Amino acid sequence: MVFSRSARFDELIEDYAGAATQLVVLGAGLDTRAYGPLANSDMTFFEIDRVDVQRAKRKAVSRAGLAANHVHYIEADLGEADWVLGLVSSTYDPTKITIFLWEGVTLYLTEAAVRTTLASLRAHAAPGSVVVLDLYAQGFLKTIGRGAAAAALKATNESLDFGLDFSTDPHRVLSDFATSANVQLVAAHFIGSANRSGPYMTVAAFRL
Ligand SMILES: C[S@@+](CC[C@H](N)C(=O)[O-])C[C@H]1O[C@@H](n2cnc3c(N)ncnc32)[C@H](O)[C@@H]1O
Numbered sequence: 001m002v003f004s005r006s007a008r009f010d011e012l013i014e015d016y017a018g019a020a021t022q023l024v025v026l027g028a029g030l031d032t033r034a035y036g037p038l039a040n041s042d043m044t045f046f047e048i049d050r051v052d053v054q055r056a057k058r059k060a061v062s063r064a065g066l067a068a069n070h071v072h073y074i075e076a077d078l079g080e081a082d083w084v085l086g087l088v089s090s091t092y093d094p095t096k097i098t099i100f101l102w103e104g105v106t107l108y109l110t111e112a113a114v115r116t117t118l119a120s121l122r123a124h125a126a127p128g129s130v131v132v133l134d135l136y137a138q139g140f141l142k143t144i145g146r147g148a149a150a151a152a153l154k155a156t157n158e159s160l161d162f163g164l165d166f167s168t169d170p171h172r173v174l175s176d177f178a179t180s181a182n183v184q185l186v187a188a189h190f191i192g193s194a195n196r197s198g199p200y201m202t203v204a205a206f207r208l
Pocket residue numbers: 026027028029030031048049050053076077078079080102103104105108109
């Protein structure tokens with residue numbers, strides 16, 4: 001699933017990259033998009049994650065011998081209501097069209113943190129900016145919270161939280177969520193649609 005999700009993210013980034021001049025990666029972890037072909041674009045890159053993860057990322061990037069002068073690392077906890085201050089006090093320019101990439105992160109946050117983050121992005125993004133994100137089915141989160149993945153989550157001190165009920169009419173559920181967050185749903189691809197209890201997740205784009 002992670003491989004197909006990343007391919008969908010790549011497609012959406014490609015769709016919006018022509019208009020954007022900034023890419024902000026929320027919960028960047030070891031995401032390497034800023035160090036691949038996109039590094040040759042005109043975009044400026046910002047990576048946001050928790051302080052310990054950012055330290056480990058910088059070390060990993062340096063060990064790998066990757067050029068990183070074009071990447072701005074911001075230490076922030078997306079669970080804190082004012083995390084966006086770290087971004088707006090950097091060289092991030094709110095007047096430039098931006099792609100916010102939010103891959104594999106919302107499931108670890110509370111619904112309040114996801115909604116606050118969307119509101120913060122809307123408040124500090126130029127018209128035409130998009131957030132490309134994945135959102136998970138509540139049923140899927142329950143399943144992986146009990147299985148072998150539960151041990152991995154325990155080992156990494158992570159827990160699963162926000163999900164949507166995709167068991168019936170997932171497109172409407174997603175669209176209602178977007179409307180309630182004051183963003184416009186502009187693309188959605190559901191993964192696991194053949195599953196009888198509904199898709200596992202969606203990779204979507206919201207215009208801010
Ligand atoms: C599964 S990883 C995904 C990393 C990367 N986006 C990718 O797709 O390869 C989840 C990332 O979210 C980050 N994360 C989770 N909760 C966070 C929070 N409250 N604030 C900032 N980052 C967070 C983790 O540190 C981790 O890097």
